[in-house]
Amino acid sequence: MTVIVTGGAGFIGSNFIFYMLKEHPSYRIVCLDKLTYAGNIKTLKPVMEQEKFRFVCGDICGRETVYRLFEEEKPDIVVNFAAETHVDRSIDSPSVFLQTNIMGTAVLMDACRKYGIQRYHQVGTDEVYGDLPLDKPNLFFTETTPIHTSSPYSSSKAGADLLVLAYHRTYGLPVTISRCSNNYGPYQFPEKLIPLMLINALNDKPLPVYGEGINVRDWLYVEDHCKAIDLVIHKGKDGEVYNIGGHNEMRNIDIVRLICKELKKPESLITYVKDRAGHDMRYAIDPTKIHSELGWLPETKFENGIQKTISWYLENRSWWEEIVSGEYQEYYQKMYGSRFG
Ligand code: NAD
Numbered sequence: 521m522t523v524i525v526t527g528g529a530g531f532i533g534s535n536f537i538f539y540m541l542k543e544h545p546s547y548r549i550v551c552l553d554k555l556t557y558a559g560n561i562k563t564l565k566p567v568m569e570q571e572k573f574r575f576v577c578g579d580i581c582g583r584e585t586v587y588r589l590f591e592e593e594k595p596d597i598v599v600n601f602a603a604e605t606h607v608d609r610s611i612d613s614p615s616v617f618l619q620t621n622i623m624g625t626a627v628l629m630d631a632c633r634k635y636g637i638q639r640y641h642q643v644g645t646d647e648v649y650g651d652l653p654l655d656k657p658n659l660f661f662t663e664t665t666p667i668h669t670s671s672p673y674s675s676s677k678a679g680a681d682l683l684v685l686a687y688h689r690t691y692g693l694p695v696t697i698s699r700c701s702n703n704y705g706p707y708q709f710p711e712k713l714i715p716l717m718l719i720n721a722l723n724d725k726p727l728p729v730y731g732e733g734i735n736v737r738d739w740l741y742v743e744d745h746c747k748a749i750d751l752v753i754h755k756g757k758d759g760e761v762y763n764i765g766g767h768n769e770m771r772n773i774d775i776v777r778l779i780c781k782e783l784k785k786p787e788s789l790i791t792y793v794k795d796r797a798g799h800d801m802r803y804a805i806d807p808t809k810i811h812s813e814l815g816w817l818p819e820t821k822f823e824n825g826i827q828k829t830i831s832w833y834l835e836n837r838s839w840w841e842e843i844v845s846g847e848y849q850e851y852y853q854k855m856y857g858s859r860f861g
């Protein structure tokens with residue numbers, strides 16, 4: 521079995537590669553990644569020399585590159601993680617999101633049609649459902665919740681999902697889509713809430729909480745997401761969408777307070793800053809379908825997952841110190857300079 525994993529030098533993709541090499545030692549795993557600011561080849565160092573692993577630096581939008589790779593590898597399964605993923609960056613410059621997230625998905629699926637595959641899997645997000653109100657805690661996103669996006673990021677991901685379903689219906693391409701809630705864990709780029717707050721706190725820098733900090737996200741440990749995708753690609757039904765989430769809703773401010781507590785840093789570092797434009801209030805997944813059809817359940821409780829994540833960032837300082845000492849400073853200045861007012 522040969523699996524092409526796109527975006528495997530990023531956060532979830534790299535965790536997925538480690539997971540697959542461990543769980544399916546006979547599989548060949550081929551990573552295609554453009555190594556944008558979010559991709560880090562050093563993350564893949566532990567598997568780089570493994571016989572069953574190959575890394576290819578390339579763009580999913582590059583038809584020639586993609587077709588050549590399919591010709592060489594004849595993949596059985598393609599799992600597409602490659603994407604521009606940060607909502608704030610999408611608000612700042614949407615066009616690259618449309619290019620990679622929509623056009624790139626189309627190129628990959630064209631290659632799947634041309635060369636034939638057993639399964640194309642699209643790694644999607646719960647953000648395609650828009651948001652839920654805070655005062656209706658019994659409402660959850662199911663697979664039939666209408667698509668109702670808020671940001672250029674979520675709109676580009678929704679566009680991709682619709683295209684994937686269209687390729688299934690029109691051309692009979694064997695596809696599945698998963699839509700997961702917010703992930704956390706090792707190797708997450710420090711533009712996202714948890715690693716950003718962890719690193720700022722370790723550096724005694726202000727912790728920029730958007731708005732009032734009452735927005736709710738449904739947090740899932742990254743390995744549980746990887747397990748769910750493994751199940752969907754092997755046992756999921758063609759043309760189906762599977763929501764992934766573990767009923768772990770938390771307010772942003774409570775996450776940031778927890779980080780202060782765990783790192784023994786004062787809450788006075790918390791600084792309320794200008795809110796994100798169009799900021800989604802609450803995400804909450806109903807994972808009944810993947811549980812009842814495929815038997816998936818999350819295994820890592822948030823208390824344990826956050827401990828593991830904090831320990832990882834403490835033990836792997838060089839991984840993130842290298843990131844935050846480079847171009848990241850410019851990004852931080854651009855995104856947060858005016859927010860602090
Ligand atoms: P990430 O930003 O950490 O990594 C993205 C990876 O894609 C990087 O390695 C980058 O180099 C690569 N990439 C970007 N553009 C590319 C291109 N044109 N060609 C090839 N590679 C390219 O992202 P992540 O957080 O690991 O997310 C992975 C996927 O999971 C995305 O599709 C995202 O929408 C989805 N998702 C993420 C979350 C989350 O909480 N992080 C939740 C649900 C779904």
Ligand code: TYD
Binds near residue numbers: 702728731
């Ligand atoms: P993020 O990690 O960007 O994920 P998403 O927007 O895709 O859910 O943000 C998670 C939540 O944290 C979101 O409500 C925005 C908020 N947030 C802050 O309050 N401050 C920050 O510096 C960041 C990056 C996010």
